[in-house]
Amino acid sequence: MKTDVVVIGGGPAGLAAALKASEHADVVIIERDKELGGILQQCIHNGFGNFIFKKMMTGPEYAYHFISLVKKSGIRVMTETSVLEIDGNKKIVAAGPSGIVEIEAKAIVLAMGCRERSRAQILLPGTRPAGVYTAGTAQRLINIEGVMPGKKIVILGSGDVGLIMARRLTLEGAEVEGVYEIMPRPGGLTRNIVQCLHDYGIPLHLSHTVTDIVGKERVEGVKVAEVDESLHPIKGTERFISCDTLILAVGLIPENELSRQAGIEIDEITNGPFVDEHMETSVEGIFACGNVVHVHDIVDDVTASSEIAGEYAGRHASGKNGHGMGLEKKHNIKVVAGENVRYVVPQFLRHMDMEKLTFYLRVKEEKEDALVVISCSGKVVFEKRERMVKPPEMVKVSVPASLLEGADEVRVDVRCRNG
Ligand SMILES: Cc1cc2nc3c(=O)[nH]c(=O)nc-3n(C[C@H](O)[C@H](O)[C@H](O)COP(=O)(O)OP(=O)(O)OC[C@H]3O[C@@H](n4cnc5c(N)ncnc54)[C@H](O)[C@@H]3O)c2cc1C
Structure with missing residues (x-):
């Protein structure tokens, strides 16, 4: 199959980029999930759209606005389809309900978002019982699957997803014993510290970490300790907390395996592709936007910069500006x-x-x-x-x-x- 622009990922970045690109060219969105909307589908709290819509929306409401525009636009959407490979010539291999699909595009927009750091990436010691979840998985369990991950919870890391989950778990009747953050300052937005911890009396322990996970079949507790300036646990400060669940909110990493495969240069600091002001990467005709470029706090910024990526991907594919396939x-x-x-x-x-x-x-x-x-x-x-x-x-x-x-x-x- 051949098309003008392929957008990989149907979260807020992919939706905004696809809508803009469709003003200039034919567009296909490929999304591995059943539905469009990306991470917003599980973010049922409000706090989205303050800048663009000047009102507080929930994640699904914000996503729905763009999904309904995509539905009216003639953009082709392939859901339950994962992109497995891309190359620098903009050839895409994806796997979906009808098997393997190969697509040749004139431009690609990378909008694959990011993933959460796991236990293995922070080398957390201890046994390997059930009851250790990343904050995003716990959020999906509660908000989409309708399953509570546990009753007595410890949260490691004070990133926004962890803070939002501290409040969510409390509202659903769990006891959140505390949030433990290894750094001397919180990792999340001040508004989330206030609205998700202070308002619910959940303690935040800065300069603390989990040193051990205890339990054979299921988490029975964790050991926590204070850390020194080099982030090493301080002897004598360790204490045991009885809990059945440990939630990890220890950072997000842009999802760039496909970008690396295509030979795109990656910035070691952001973990996303280097981009120019059109959001074009180091490989001509491949653009990137949203959390795949760098982790954003606010979805409105994702939408704004993704519209730029879509605009220029569309122009690139349609040869606008009179420079053939590229923009000068x-x-x-x-x-x-x-x-x-x-x-x-x-x-x-x-x-x-x-x-x-x-x-x-x-x-x-x-x-x-x-x-x-x-x-x-x-x-x-x-x-x-x-x-x-x-x-x-x-x-x-x-x-x-x-x-x-x-x-x-x-x-x-x-x-x-x-x-
Ligand atoms: C828990 C949480 C709470 C948040 N709260 C707020 C808030 O209150 N206010 C606010 O403004 N912002 C908030 N944000 C931030 C905002 O939601 C994100 O910045 C935004 O969703 C990023 O959009 P994205 O499209 O880049 O990524 P995502 O939403 O992650 O979308 C990426 C999409 O790409 C798909 N994908 C990935 N790889 C492939 C592949 N190989 N093939 C096909 N599809 C693929 C994924 O399935 C996904 O649908 C929150 C984020 C989280 C995680």
């Missing part, structure tokens, strides 16, 4: 993560044909009264004040592209306003 790349401007910046996306500017450029970044250190400073070849061209910046909260800054004209390098620093 006139520049190779590196965007450098400077002082107190862990990463910036996009990492390159290669076209300089957009009116406004939006940079997404994460800081290394918390700072009050901060200034996001954009410089071109050593000269400050734009500044944005932020009341507070924190590592778990993504910072977004939109800059008129005209200010970056002629730059050979763009640098982003986040400083204290008063030095």
